[in-house]
Amino acid sequence: MSGKLGDRKNAIFTRSHNEAILLIGKSLEDCPLDEDEDAFQGLGEEDEEIDQFNDDTFGSGAVDDDWQEAHERLAELEEKLPAAVNEQTGNGERDEMDLLGDHEENLAERLSKMVIENELEDPAIMTAVQTRPVLQPQPGSLNSSIWDGSEVLRRIRGPLLAQEMPAVSVLEYALPQRTPQAPEDDRDLSERALPRRSTSPVIGSPPVRAVPIGTPPKQMAVPSFNQQILCPKPVHVRPPMPPRYPAPYGERMSPNQLCSVPNSSLLGHPFPPSVPPVLSPLQRAQLLGGAQLQPGRMSPSQFARVPGFVGSPLAAAMNPKLLQGRVGQMLPPAPGFRAFFSAPPPATPPPPQQHPPGPGPHLQNLRSQAPMFRPDTTHLHPQHRRLLHQRQQQNRNQHRNLNGAGDRGSHRSSHHDHLRKDPYANLMLQREKDWVSKIQMMQLQSTDPYLDDFYYQNYFEKLEKLSAAEEVQGDGPKKERTKLITPQVAKLEHTYKPVQFEGSLGKLTVSSVNNPRKMIDAVVTSRSEDDETKEKQVRDKRRKTLVIIEKTYSLLLDVEDYERRYLLSLEEERPALMEERKHKICSMYDNLRGKLPGQERPSDDHFVQIMCIRKGKRMVARILPFLSTEQAADILMTTARSLPFLIKKDAQDEVLPCLLSPFSLLVYHLPSVTVTSLLQQLMNLPQSAAAPAPSNPHLTAVLQNKFGLSLLLVVLSRGEDLQSSDPAAESTQNNQWTEVMFTATQELLRIPQAALAKPLSIPTNLVSLFSRYVDRQKLNLLETKLQLVQGIR
Amino acid sequence: MNYMPGTASLIEDIDKKHLVLLRDGRTLIGFLRSIDQFANLVLHQTVERIHVGKKYGDIPRGIFVVRGENVVLLGEIDLEKESDTPLQQVSIEEILEEQRVEQQTRLEAEKLKVQALKDREKEVQTEEVRGSQS
Numbered sequence A: 001m002s003g004k005l006g007d008r009k010n011a012i013f014t015r016s017h018n019e020a021i022l023l024i025g026k027s028l029e030d031c032p033l034d035e036d037e038d039a040f041q042g043l044g045e046e047d048e049e050i051d052q053f054n055d056d057t058f059g060s061g062a063v064d065d066d067w068q069e070a071h072e073r074l075a076e077l078e079e080k081l082p083a084a085v086n087e088q089t090g091n092g093e094r095d096e097m098d099l100l101g102d103h104e105e106n107l108a109e110r111l112s113k114m115v116i117e118n119e120l121e122d123p124a125i126m127t128a129v130q131t132r133p134v135l136q137p138q139p140g141s142l143n144s145s146i147w148d149g150s151e152v153l154r155r156i157r158g159p160l161l162a163q164e165m166p167a168v169s170v171l172e173y174a175l176p177q178r179t180p181q182a183p184e185d186d187r188d189l190s191e192r193a194l195p196r197r198s199t200s201p202v203i204g205s206p207p208v209r210a211v212p213i214g215t216p217p218k219q220m221a222v223p224s225f226n227q228q229i230l231c232p233k234p235v236h237v238r239p240p241m242p243p244r245y246p247a248p249y250g251e252r253m254s255p256n257q258l259c260s261v262p263n264s265s266l267l268g269h270p271f272p273p274s275v276p277p278v279l280s281p282l283q284r285a286q287l288l289g290g291a292q293l294q295p296g297r298m299s300p301s302q303f304a305r306v307p308g309f310v311g312s313p314l315a316a317a318m319n320p321k322l323l324q325g326r327v328g329q330m331l332p333p334a335p336g337f338r339a340f341f342s343a344p345p346p347a348t349p350p351p352p353q354q355h356p357p358g359p360g361p362h363l364q365n366l367r368s369q370a371p372m373f374r375p376d377t378t379h380l381h382p383q384h385r386r387l388l389h390q391r392q393q394q395n396r397n398q399h400r401n402l403n404g405a406g407d408r409g410s411h412r413s414s415h416h417d418h419l420r421k422d423p424y425a426n427l428m429l430q431r432e433k434d435w436v437s438k439i440q441m442m443q444l445q446s447t448d449p450y451l452d453d454f455y456y457q458n459y460f461e462k463l464e465k466l467s468a469a470e471e472v473q474g475d476g477p478k479k480e481r482t483k484l485i486t487p488q489v490a491k492l493e494h495t496y497k498p499v500q501f502e503g504s505l506g507k508l509t510v511s512s513v514n515n516p517r518k519m520i521d522a523v524v525t526s527r528s529e530d531d532e533t534k535e536k537q538v539r540d541k542r543r544k545t546l547v548i549i550e551k552t553y554s555l556l557l558d559v560e561d562y563e564r565r566y567l568l569s570l571e572e573e574r575p576a577l578m579e580e581r582k583h584k585i586c587s588m589y590d591n592l593r594g595k596l597p598g599q600e601r602p603s604d605d606h607f608v609q610i611m612c613i614r615k616g617k618r619m620v621a622r623i624l625p626f627l628s629t630e631q632a633a634d635i636l637m638t639t640a641r642s643l644p645f646l647i648k649k650d651a652q653d654e655v656l657p658c659l660l661s662p663f664s665l666l667v668y669h670l671p672s673v674t675v676t677s678l679l680q681q682l683m684n685l686p687q688s689a690a691a692p693a694p695s696n697p698h699l700t701a702v703l704q705n706k707f708g709l710s711l712l713l714v715v716l717s718r719g720e721d722l723q724s725s726d727p728a729a730e731s732t733q734n735n736q737w738t739e740v741m742f743t744a745t746q747e748l749l750r751i752p753q754a755a756l757a758k759p760l761s762i763p764t765n766l767v768s769l770f771s772r773y774v775d776r777q778k779l780n781l782l783e784t785k786l787q788l789v790q791g792i793r
Numbered sequence B: 001m002n003y004m005p006g007t008a009s010l011i012e013d014i015d016k017k018h019l020v021l022l023r024d025g026r027t028l029i030g031f032l033r034s035i036d037q038f039a040n041l042v043l044h045q046t047v048e049r050i051h052v053g054k055k056y057g058d059i060p061r062g063i064f065v066v067r068g069e070n071v072v073l074l075g076e077i078d079l080e081k082e083s084d085t086p087l088q089q090v091s092i093e094e095i096l097e098e099q100r101v102e103q104q105t106r107l108e109a110e111k112l113k114v115q116a117l118k119d120r121e122k123e124v125q126t127e128e129v130r131g132s133q134s
Helices: A002-014 A019-023 A033-041 A067-080 A103-118 A123-129 A142-147 A151-164 A181-192 A225-230 A255-260 A277-289 A306-311 A314-318 A322-330 A359-368 A382-405 A410-421 A430-443 A454-472 A534-568 A573-593 A604-612 A614-626 A629-641 A643-649 A657-667 A672-683 A697-704 A706-725 A731-750 A766-773 A776-786 B092-133
Strands: B017-022 B027-035 B041-052 B055-066 B071-076 B088-090
Touching: A534 A573, A534 A604, A534 A614, A573 A604, A573 A614, A573 A629, A604 A614, A604 A629, A604 A643, A614 A629, A614 A657, A629 A643, A629 A657, A629 A672, A643 A697, A643 A706, A657 A706, A672 A697, A672 A706, A672 A731, A697 A706, A706 A731, A706 A766, A731 A766, A731 A776, A766 A776, B017 B041, B027 B055, B041 B092, B055 B092, B088 B092
Parallel strands: B055 B088
Antiparallel strands: B017 B027, B017 B071, B027 B041, B041 B055
16 A cells, blocks of 8 residues: 555556545545645555545535545546646636536646646645635534534534535535535544533533644645645636636635635735735635635735726625525524424525536526626636536525415515625524524533423413314314523433542641532511501511511412422322422411411411412412311401402402402302301491491492402392301301391491492302392392392493 | 524624624624624624714724624614714714813712712711710
8 A cells, every 4th residue: 555655656646646636526624734644645545436426526426534545546547547637726726617427538637737837836745735625614623622512513514515515516426425424524523622511611601622722733734725726727718707616605704714724825925916805705705715816915916806806795705605604503403402392493405515407507597697797716617617616506496486485575575685785694503503502502401491481381381272172173274483492401410519628637627619619697687566667667578578578478389389299209209299289388377367276266367468469369379279168267257357458459450359259269169157157247337236336337348349248249139149048047047147148238228329449250040039138129129239130331 | 584483693694794893881883793702703894883972983993803792782774774863973083182171070070079069978977076065
């Protein structure tokens, strides 16, 4: 093998450094000048036949990092074509590559041209520079090491690139087979890319590098313009063409890369004065795309083209894959990211890696799109160029169709137009966007999404239930909502191990977040009661109530959550859960009523205090369903007793009506006795009907309040239900009820209608209720007063 | 393509014209070129817009790199509606002049206020003294 190598080396030398040879079908990374030797080492192994239709040229595909392979290919080609073709390394370097069928013929042509051209060049420089510029984000390149944080992203990059870089510059053609990319990637990547996630890179800082920063990458990404710099005498002088579009979307070098590129014109000479500075963005485009023109270093012959460039609109320079890139962005995220989306990903457009069926149709296609801005592909072989454009066009059409089919309004299209003309678009590479997106997703990781992201989860559950319900009704096509499924990380148990220092005597304690140390000795001094003013006492009491509300609320949230936990838990755990739940409910009730073990009946005061606070009322409404009937009835009675006071306090908040619903529910479960006493409480009727007070402020207050009146009506309705359903009820109860009703109706009749509030809901059986106890005339009065008859409203 | 539905992310705002309000009160308008996880922004072809009353003036600034924490809010500018504004654009010198004038009037108003408060303070003090004496 070494003999072969030697021969080949000589052969190459004698061919006078046909960079073009190397370029043809090879992906050689550009080595900096000082890595001459490496260039030749790669010629050792034999490589397989070049697949002219491979995706690497026409599709996407990451650049293969193995320049050795690339070398081999070139060497192989060189063998096939003894006639050294010297293709111009200026503009037309790779132009004449015929990738379709007549590959070898044209290759021969080209090689011969190359011989002619390179005669005058310095072999060392030329050969060194002949390595293919690799502008695509490679696994091993600087670019990737910064931006590719993980294997996932690496894997993603492949398909992403596949989707987004249909039109490939000639650079890609030179790249070797990429089908075995995945394993190769891993192999290569492991050398210098980010280690697996377990090392948990610090988010926001560059990932941990296996190789120290500053190590030149194994493959150097140098734009192809290097070659042009050094080959000032192009064989083919082309008429001024629109500037060559920069490398495909994903291939564009990040600014980082650009600056680190050796011989970069950014570092080199400034433009000659004749070239206006307005060229700089253009220059950038050129750099990135490996554009041919380097005004700073062009030979006079090439210089002729500069004015052409100057004239051309800057906009044309960068578009390249502007549309593609933009469109590429619209493609669904790479498969790796698809996992994040619950909705099935929209149908991906057929991957742009279709192999062109044949030159014929392509030519037609390409001709048809001639008027469009054309990237400068003069260096490409015409057929290659055609293929590229054809591919581009295909993809553009595909995406356009996709877009058109979607809900893209005119705004979008104008936006696209704008983007198309925007020479600075896509400065942020797709991979960089993915990187940021990845970080944001990582931030959403949680071990317990219900805890961390409660509202989001609940909201989407609700939506899903809604859509499921709609579906059941047989509504139209199911709407797909893409929901972000946040990555769930299993909870890991971490036991804290305190840091131990070596070489220290004894154990040094370090204060950290896991092991906090008390910094300030704060002593709690309780104030004596005497010093305080009345206001302070009131304030303190209110504060205590607030604290109690908060504690009870936490209990409530826990209790409400038990259902979910129950479903998630194992069989054995369930009884324990139920016990916990019961216990918590008891605590809640105690909190509400005020735990005073000594008293038989705790005072209402505690409860009333809670009910004075808006949050307290809402909380009681939520707690009621969990309480037992007796407990709930107790609460209800207490409320009824203090209703006027509560009404007064609720004047500003108006939250009492929220209690109506749970109270109504409760009332419908209450026995007759309770209902009777409840009614008494509500109306504050004296126990005996002996001496009715001239006015009943309690009742008045109740009736004037929405909640009060509604509650009253509910109670009445319940009473009526009980009466009608059970005529053979105990007489005592019956009598009691009847008495209460009589007094109630009397009171109701007395009250002027104007004072009545508008109840939230009016039960339907009130008419029949009243008809028992009052005569016709009064009944009518009552009806009108309470608006019991539907029509009156 | 929706990168992250249900979340707020700047990724889809890239390469679009934005109006950025900074914490120091400046208004920048530029094309958002690059972001990072801290919402640091790279604005391109940035213009600082100064508003005074119904007039505004633009100062071209070039490229801005804004640290994320200094951004109050930012929003995409609808290019079609951009010119549809009741505000009147004036030259830079004019708007700076207007700004200076506005600043001045504000300072003077402040001064008057402070002065008035001081006077009131003195009144109250004298009253208190009188009150305690009597």
